[in-house]
Amino acid sequence: MSVQGRISWSNLQGHHPALALYVPGGVAMRNGPANAPFVSINFGAAGIAYAIYRLARARGEHQLLALANEWVQKAFALSSQPKAYDDPDLGITPEAVGQASLFHSVCGLYCVHAFVRIALGDVDGAARAIEAFIERSRVPCAGPDLTIGAASLLLGCAELVESADASSLLDLSPLRKRGDEIADVLCEVLESEPIATSTRIRFLGIAHGWAGLVFALLRWKRATGRDVPLLAVKLDELAELAIPYDGGVCWTMLNDSLSLMPGWCHGAAGHAMLFALAHETLHVPKHADLAERAAASAWNIETPHGSLCCGNGGNGYAFLAAYRLTGARVWLERARVAARRASADTSTLIFRDSLYKGALGVAVLASELDSPATAAMPLFEPVRFNNAVTQ
Numbered sequence: 001m002s003v004q005g006r007i008s009w010s011n012l013q014g015h016h017p018a019l020a021l022y023v024p025g026g027v028a029m030r031n032g033p034a035n036a037p038f039v040s041i042n043f044g045a046a047g048i049a050y051a052i053y054r055l056a057r058a059r060g061e062h063q064l065l066a067l068a069n070e071w072v073q074k075a076f077a078l079s080s081q082p083k084a085y086d087d088p089d090l091g092i093t094p095e096a097v098g099q100a101s102l103f104h105s106v107c108g109l110y111c112v113h114a115f116v117r118i119a120l121g122d123v124d125g126a127a128r129a130i131e132a133f134i135e136r137s138r139v140p141c142a143g144p145d146l147t148i149g150a151a152s153l154l155l156g157c158a159e160l161v162e163s164a165d166a167s168s169l170l171d172l173s174p175l176r177k178r179g180d181e182i183a184d185v186l187c188e189v190l191e192s193e194p195i196a197t198s199t200r201i202r203f204l205g206i207a208h209g210w211a212g213l214v215f216a217l218l219r220w221k222r223a224t225g226r227d228v229p230l231l232a233v234k235l236d237e238l239a240e241l242a243i244p245y246d247g248g249v250c251w252t253m254l255n256d257s258l259s260l261m262p263g264w265c266h267g268a269a270g271h272a273m274l275f276a277l278a279h280e281t282l283h284v285p286k287h288a289d290l291a292e293r294a295a296a297s298a299w300n301i302e303t304p305h306g307s308l309c310c311g312n313g314g315n316g317y318a319f320l321a322a323y324r325l326t327g328a329r330v331w332l333e334r335a336r337v338a339a340r341r342a343s344a345d346t347s348t349l350i351f352r353d354s355l356y357k358g359a360l361g362v363a364v365l366a367s368e369l370d371s372p373a374t375a376a377m378p379l380f381e382p383v384r385f386n387n388a389v390t391q
Helices: 003-015 017-022 027-031 043-060 062-078 106-119 123-137 150-164 171-193 210-224 230-240 269-284 285-298 312-326 329-343 359-368
Strands: 243-247 248-250
Touching: 003 017, 017 043, 017 285, 017 359, 043 359, 062 106, 062 123, 062 210, 106 123, 106 150, 106 210, 123 150, 123 312, 150 171, 150 210, 171 210, 171 230, 210 230, 210 269, 230 269, 230 285, 248 285, 269 285, 269 312, 285 312, 312 329, 312 359, 329 359
Parallel strands: none
Antiparallel strands: 243 248
8 A cells, every 4th residue: 555545545544543444454344234234324334435425525635536436336236135135123124215326225225336436537437336326216215304204315316416517527417317306396396285284294404304304305495406495485484383492492303292302313413404505505694693693503402412313413413514604613512512522422222334323423423523514414404515536
């Protein structure tokens, strides 16, 4: 290995001890992910590949991009193994999560493959990966929601457009067409019922609820400029359902209950990121206020959990969103506190190699604290890379 390579691996490990597992010769690279599902973005090798790709893009390091590509190839090799994308013990089955989720199926792996090929400048390889992503996205999915359904696929489309726009040789028209088709499906859902009285979708939050559908459409509007008139209406409906909490605002888990949850998936952290993106995209002042107040509630609703999905990891990204929105240093400090709290979670709810449910995601958060302007919840918030990957 070259001296540059050794320096890159050392730097990667130096950002967070957990990342040492994923370098050549590391335990995870030798033995594969420790827990099933072994390949999905949410839990497995595709998520590892995406995490390293993100670090490579943020820091402009070709050596890390080559490592991300190795993890993509490892993920494809593992895809034929039992429990590649499911684990009945965790309730993750094709019946529960469908077969076309960005986070739980081979769709996500094709998407990550495309990101890496784009960053490597491989136009033909990127085009083939995007074509495979589009084809697989047509497999029936488990409804509209952001983690297991159509909204997750729209997140993938949006990030691919954002990542590929700089490549004038890559034809994005099939991807844009597919994204518009998915957006049309989500718009029909938005038109179907008021949020407050909906019986089809009772969840309010990001993972399985209305906030997630609106967020995915905001991402698509930001990436492509597509007009989605219902976004303002649904954001107003969600705003009306906000309840005061200890100096901030939060949302109940369901539209007909009083139960609260922490974190990104059902909690105020996800709503903070939603309204921060709404302000960035629609430029409505009250959205900025709601984003900061939701972040305040995320700070005050304490949790011992560490993951990006359900705990302090997701809170950390909400605080970084509030910092980018306001410039107030208190939010950056709170993001650092959240990362420390997340790192302290050693419970059985933390999976070593999981991006969204484990230590890997926390390591990515920790590595991004020094560059808050470009930090983004992985494969959720818009990418903000401002540099190229160099040889």
